[in-house]
Amino acid sequence: QLQLQESGPGLLKPSETLSLICTVSGVSITSTAFYWAWIRQSPGKGLEWIGSVQKSENVYYTASLKSRLTISVDTSKNEFSLKLNSVTAADTAVYYCVRQSQHYDFLTGGWADVFDIWGRGTMVTVFS
Amino acid sequence: QTVVTQEPSFSVPPGGTVTLTCGLTTGSVSTTFYPSWYQQTPGQAPRTLLYNTNTRSSGVPDRFSGSILGTKAALTITGAQADDECDYYCVLYMGNATWVFGGGTKLTVL
Numbered sequence: 270q271l272q273l274q275e276s277g278p279g280l281l282k283p284s285e286t287l288s289l290i291c292t293v294s295g296v297s298i299t300s301t302a303f304y305w306a307w308i309r310q311s312p313g314k315g316l317e318w319i320g321s322v323q324k325s326e327n328v329y330y331t332a333s334l335k336s337r338l339t340i341s342v343d344t345s346k347n348e349f350s351l352k353l354n355s356v357t358a359a360d361t362a363v364y365y366c367v368r369q370s371q372h373y374d375f376l377t378g379g380w381a382d383v384f385d386i387w388g389r390g391t392m393v394t395v396f397s
Numbered sequence: 398q399t400v401v402t403q404e405p406s407f408s409v410p411p412g413g414t415v416t417l418t419c420g421l422t423t424g425s426v427s428t429t430f431y432p433s434w435y436q437q438t439p440g441q442a443p444r445t446l447l448y449n450t451n452t453r454s455s456g457v458p459d460r461f462s463g464s465i466l467g468t469k470a471a472l473t474i475t476g477a478q479a480d481d482e483c484d485y486y487c488v489l490y491m492g493n494a495t496w497v498f499g500g501g502t503k504l505t506v507l
Binding site for chain 2: 308315318321327329331332365377380381383384385388389
């Protein structure tokens, strides 16, 4: 059964680096059928797509975090990770790792992505 | 910067029909934005409802449907039930391998 599990420190101080790992079970992370995404949700707020990775070759980031963000894949451990530098209180959120599937749409000739399998999320708090 | 818009809140009586929308501050939503919809109850991870405008995810009942209505993507819930009371989020593909969530709609069933 496909499962995603986030792990990492729950508390950070401003200016530190947030490092999270998502362990994937039930499917190979090297499959070209999927991307692997990070999505976060600040307390009481909406969801925010952070970035996506496919193997280690295709990596995409949201513009607002791009300068501080690294997402990568460790195929030997079947996991992917997020590193966010210089955190502030604004980075306090629940961080979800998510499988992103692609479906070809013959009508449009393009690919419809869906965030279809979610981890349970891990709460990260930045406080001084 | 283009923002994805959703109604902050909506109310529907039990058994009623409600349509939630997902728009843009600039421009119109079309099928090439590949809208998808997610349902989230408090304290839980989101659950996928629909993708590619109107394709239901596995296990999602057919009382949830998607469409493009005018300039927006739409999620219609027919025969609303008490456990439909939660938050609903849409996501749009903005091109250049970027996706943007709407701010979410809090649905009340009463």
